[in-house]
Amino acid sequence: MSDLLAAYPPESVVTHAYAFAEEAHRDATRASGEPYFTHVVAVANTVREWGLDEPSVAAALLHDVVEDTSFMLKDIEQRFGKEVAFLVDGLTKLKRISYSPEQRDVEGLRKLVISFTKDLRVLLVKLADRLHNMRTLESLSPERQRKISLETMEVYAPLAYRLGMQKLSGELEDLSFPYTNPEGYDWLMENVESSYEERIAYADRVRAIVAAALVKNGIQSAAVDTRAKHHTSLYQKLIRRGMDLSQIYDLVAVRIIVETVEECYTALGIVHQLWPPLGGRIKDYIARPKPNGYRSIHTAVMCIDGRITEFQIRTKEMHEEAELGIAAHWAYQQARNKKGYTGENWGGMNDSGKLTWIEQLRNWQESFRSGKDFIEALKTDFFKDRIFVSTPRNDIVDLPAGATPVDFAYRIHSDVGNQCMGAKVNGRIVPLDYELQSGDTVEILTQRGKKPSENWLTFLKTEIARKRVRAALRRNRMRTLKPLAPIDTLEFTIAAADRPGYLRTAAGVFAAQHVNITYAMSQSDQKGGSLARVTIRCGALPKEKLERIIVRLKAIRGTEEVRVVHQR
Numbered sequence: 001m002s003d004l005l006a007a008y009p010p011e012s013v014v015t016h017a018y019a020f021a022e023e024a025h026r027d028a029t030r031a032s033g034e035p036y037f038t039h040v041v042a043v044a045n046t047v048r049e050w051g052l053d054e055p056s057v058a059a060a061l062l063h064d065v066v067e068d069t070s071f072m073l074k075d076i077e078q079r080f081g082k083e084v085a086f087l088v089d090g091l092t093k094l095k096r097i098s099y100s101p102e103q104r105d106v107e108g109l110r111k112l113v114i115s116f117t118k119d120l121r122v123l124l125v126k127l128a129d130r131l132h133n134m135r136t137l138e139s140l141s142p143e144r145q146r147k148i149s150l151e152t153m154e155v156y157a158p159l160a161y162r163l164g165m166q167k168l169s170g171e172l173e174d175l176s177f178p179y180t181n182p183e184g185y186d187w188l189m190e191n192v193e194s195s196y197e198e199r200i201a202y203a204d205r206v207r208a209i210v211a212a213a214l215v216k217n218g219i220q221s222a223a224v225d226t227r228a229k230h231h232t233s234l235y236q237k238l239i240r241r242g243m244d245l246s247q248i249y250d251l252v253a254v255r256i257i258v259e260t261v262e263e264c265y266t267a268l269g270i271v272h273q274l275w276p277p278l279g280g281r282i283k284d285y286i287a288r289p290k291p292n293g294y295r296s297i298h299t300a301v302m303c304i305d306g307r308i309t310e311f312q313i314r315t316k317e318m319h320e321e322a323e324l325g326i327a328a329h330w331a332y333q334q335a336r337n338k339k340g341y342t343g344e345n346w347g348g349m350n351d352s353g354k355l356t357w358i359e360q361l362r363n364w365q366e367s368f369r370s371g372k373d374f375i376e377a378l379k380t381d382f383f384k385d386r387i388f389v390s391t392p393r394n395d396i397v398d399l400p401a402g403a404t405p406v407d408f409a410y411r412i413h414s415d416v417g418n419q420c421m422g423a424k425v426n427g428r429i430v431p432l433d434y435e436l437q438s439g440d441t442v443e444i445l446t447q448r449g450k451k452p453s454e455n456w457l458t459f460l461k462t463e464i465a466r467k468r469v470r471a472a473l474r475r476n477r478m479r480t481l482k483p484l485a486p487i488d489t490l491e492f493t494i495a496a497a498d499r500p501g502y503l504r505t506a507a508g509v510f511a512a513q514h515v516n517i518t519y520a521m522s523q524s525d526q527k528g529g530s531l532a533r534v535t536i537r538c539g540a541l542p543k544e545k546l547e548r549i550i551v552r553l554k555a556i557r558g559t560e561e562v563r564v565v566h567q568r
Helices: 013-024 037-049 054-062 073-080 080-094 108-116 120-135 142-162 166-180 182-216 230-238 261-274 316-324 326-337 354-367 371-383 403-414 414-419 456-460 463-479 502-512 543-554
Strands: 222-228 254-258 298-303 308-315 386-390 398-399 420-425 428-429 444-446 489-497 517-524 531-541 561-565
Touching: 013 037, 013 054, 013 073, 037 054, 037 108, 037 120, 037 354, 054 073, 054 080, 073 080, 073 543, 080 120, 108 371, 120 142, 120 166, 142 166, 166 182, 166 316, 182 222, 182 230, 182 254, 182 261, 182 308, 222 463, 254 261, 254 316, 254 414, 261 298, 261 308, 308 316, 398 403, 403 414, 403 444, 414 420, 414 463, 420 502, 420 517, 489 502, 489 543, 502 531, 502 543, 531 561, 543 561
Parallel strands: 254 308
Antiparallel strands: 222 254, 298 308, 386 398, 420 428, 420 444, 489 531, 489 561, 517 531
16 A cells, blocks of 8 residues: 555545546656656655645645646546645646746746745645656756756745755755756765765764763753755855865754754853854854744854864754745644645745745736846846845845845835935945845935936846836936936035934935935045045035035034035
8 A cells, every 4th residue: 555545544635636646647657667657646745744735735646637638627626626626727837837048938937936826835746746856857868857957956946945945945956966067066076075974974073072961961852963065055155165175164064953942042052162153153043034934043163173063953843944944834834723725824824924025926926027027037036045134123134145235125115215315234334236245234224205316227136126216217207307308416525524324414404405315425534534525416406405505514513524516
């Protein structure tokens, strides 16, 4: 008897779907020569292991029936109901996506986005399907191997990561790596294998010491193991470090899994008592989880023999969520609530704030009608390497690597972006094209009535910010009677005391006179003195208003000199 069938009673929808799929695929085989039915059973088993409900497992068994057999969707609905039919329909549409280095199927990808923003189970079953296909890729032609691997690397692995499914994302990337970059893969295998073996042996020595210390301090049920870095993420990190393997400290990390959050912090203290921590290398993702829901404490210490070693500390529940991400969280919700999956609130997950980006994606995809724009925006705004920054209220915002304060402003709200006139990062004024880094705290300085600058398009990283800037510029042009006429500009250059808050105060002078600032910047004296050079630009002003502004600028504490230049 199949292990899958043994998990469900005879009257279960899974049992009926198993028999139906077995009959429907009876004569079909895979490229390897194996019966096709083995594939759908493998997918269903993965979905079951992830803790999804019976309709999801049934849909996994039936996911290829409509596409590959004579049965139609109405047959699925008649036999298994609307819920299973809905999931199968979503999976059938996704199978028709065409994706290659030369041509991306834009509408297919759009269907992918629409389908899983309606019901996340569609994507989870699709990910299980893709995982088994990648594990059995060797029977296909080299061209098909590369095509499927590219799609996996560019679409499905990033999606799994965004869902918090770290283990799945890493495995999908590693399975794709030999086909998308065979030279890089061969180089890595030749250079890293001996290092892995030596470092795992070293980590085992560390693990024994830590395990004994935890027991001595009353943490009896802790599990201590080692984690080897995935090949793909290791290779990407090596590229950033000049291919110097000695600079990779987390090639093998030690993982501590405990029962409670309190024990996480106790374990952290025990590790730091054993070995001194490295400054700036402690990351508390329990107090401030990543936007994809990841929770853990990371620390790096100067360990045995003076070697830098990374530790990850988390509870059992956090560990399961780190491995299975949203699938594990959904299973917890289902077990606690004893309710079925609604498809509207993702089993309660969206209420917890773990999946706000999915709702953003639901609305966001509707705003991109151009195929090229949609593909680039999908890859940049949602799939690119992420950074995590915070607002002054400690809310976490995730952005693509290289994002600027203006990208951040538009992620908060379009009005914040449009009225952005300056930014502070970690309490210091920065240029608007400044590249944000993970851990930064960002404050946007706004001015009511401010309009975005066309110059912003030269440095924005997110497509949604570009789109909103272009829309605002179009609106402004429509309101202008002579859009092609030269624009007069006044540039104020102010020498002032280099102190926090001066730029905001100076901008307030213009706001009080209802003058729109087009540019504002404060730079410290390059010679290391106590003065700053403040530059503010605005449109031409009547003489009386210009004189009032100059007088009020000179009245600000710390102002040394105000010069005004008329530009055309």
